[in-house]
Amino acid sequence: MPTKTRPIEKFASAVAKCSAEGSVYGKCIVADYNNVHKDKCLAEFLRLKECYLAAYKKR
Amino acid sequence: MNSFRIRAFIPSPSLRIIPLRTSRGYAVQAPGAPTLEIFNRQTKWLQKERAASDVEGSRNVDYLRNEVASRLCERLLDINRHFPEVLDLGANACNIARMLTLPSPESPDAGPRANRISNLTAAESSRSLLYRDEDLEFNNEISIIRDVLTTSETLPYDPNTFDAVLSSLSMHWTNDLPSVLAQVNNILKPDSPFLGVMIGGDSLFELRTSLQLAEQDRRGGVSTHTSPLADVRDIGGLLQKAGFNLLTVDVDDIVVDFPDSFALMRDLQAMGESNAVLGREMGAIQRDVLLAAEGIYRELHGNEDGSIPATFRLIYMIGWKDGPNQAKPLPRGSGMVSIKDVLESQEGGSGDQKK
Numbered sequence: 001m002p003t004k005t006r007p008i009e010k011f012a013s014a015v016a017k018c019s020a021e022g023s024v025y026g027k028c029i030v031a032d033y034n035n036v037h038k039d040k041c042l043a044e045f046l047r048l049k050e051c052y053l054a055a056y057k058k059r
Numbered sequence: 060m061n062s063f064r065i066r067a068f069i070p071s072p073s074l075r076i077i078p079l080r081t082s083r084g085y086a087v088q089a090p091g092a093p094t095l096e097i098f099n100r101q102t103k104w105l106q107k108e109r110a111a112s113d114v115e116g117s118r119n120v121d122y123l124r125n126e127v128a129s130r131l132c133e134r135l136l137d138i139n140r141h142f143p144e145v146l147d148l149g150a151n152a153c154n155i156a157r158m159l160t161l162p163s164p165e166s167p168d169a170g171p172r173a174n175r176i177s178n179l180t181a182a183e184s185s186r187s188l189l190y191r192d193e194d195l196e197f198n199n200e201i202s203i204i205r206d207v208l209t210t211s212e213t214l215p216y217d218p219n220t221f222d223a224v225l226s227s228l229s230m231h232w233t234n235d236l237p238s239v240l241a242q243v244n245n246i247l248k249p250d251s252p253f254l255g256v257m258i259g260g261d262s263l264f265e266l267r268t269s270l271q272l273a274e275q276d277r278r279g280g281v282s283t284h285t286s287p288l289a290d291v292r293d294i295g296g297l298l299q300k301a302g303f304n305l306l307t308v309d310v311d312d313i314v315v316d317f318p319d320s321f322a323l324m325r326d327l328q329a330m331g332e333s334n335a336v337l338g339r340e341m342g343a344i345q346r347d348v349l350l351a352a353e354g355i356y357r358e359l360h361g362n363e364d365g366s367i368p369a370t371f372r373l374i375y376m377i378g379w380k381d382g383p384n385q386a387k388p389l390p391r392g393s394g395m396v397s398i399k400d401v402l403e404s405q406e407g408g409s410g411d412q413k414k
Contacts, residue, residue, distance in 0.1 A: 023354065
């Protein structure tokens, strides 16, 4: 019986492949988490998202 | 008292078109306790029904409720009494009943904990969740009546009905805690205990902070994703206001490790504990925010082995309804012996014990 994969699981498995980028982004935010403003870590986030999108498509 | 008349008064057409400006009135607070709405009860009910419709998924996430219910039952055993009628308020999937049929972990040979009670009434607003485990074996080992509440905040029981009221992990979704606690006090027999546990304090602070930081960076603002919770210091006041005596409040932290933040959110959803705050943002959290929150959660709170912790702070509360033979503090000013004299006569000094 084929099990139905929920979208969140597909999402989670794609995100799991980008732990390096996620860690860079997380460090950028956590470095000064009392002063977070919009797009504080935009460059790091875009790299993370790029990696995630690639992983999501490849799957 | 509250007698008032309703008159059939139909104003003439000329009176009916008075402009609003001329008919001013006072803004009046309705008498009785102000009803503060924090949670959407309909949403919460729907979430529980949905969660329980996936029976296997729902049973898999019973770990927290079973553990907490077991700890609450231990507290019931501490009271050296037999309880003929017990109410489980907000029973979820009857986790307390299940835990009562097991022996106490401290004395495994003493038989099931349910020996101490005769009848258990399990009351819960979600029918599917309440009847989820109806055909499991533990139902035969305890006399249990399931009762679906039409509203979770009005208790349909007569005063002085129960010898104990238990409540495990459901009171944190109550809008009007003072009212519910006062009703609990009312349905208890005199000199009977209420034992409750609710999620409170800094529960899930890891998830709360990472979602906040992620939204701050991605969207430039925050919205509510976790409930406001009662704090330990609020509970004493709440119980006292509801008329309970001999209060005991204590706190217990349970930290659960998850592989990633999505597993945590999925489990919360399967428990039926998703966000149900009024005025929350409708629809799912944006994927950008989830993606960002996962990275932040790992960096800010993650364990060394790559898992992430989620803290559940449980607040246990015990209160006793007033009874005629209950121990009471003496009235003020009735003390006739000075503590100073007692200490001086005992040790011949100022109370410092010399060795």
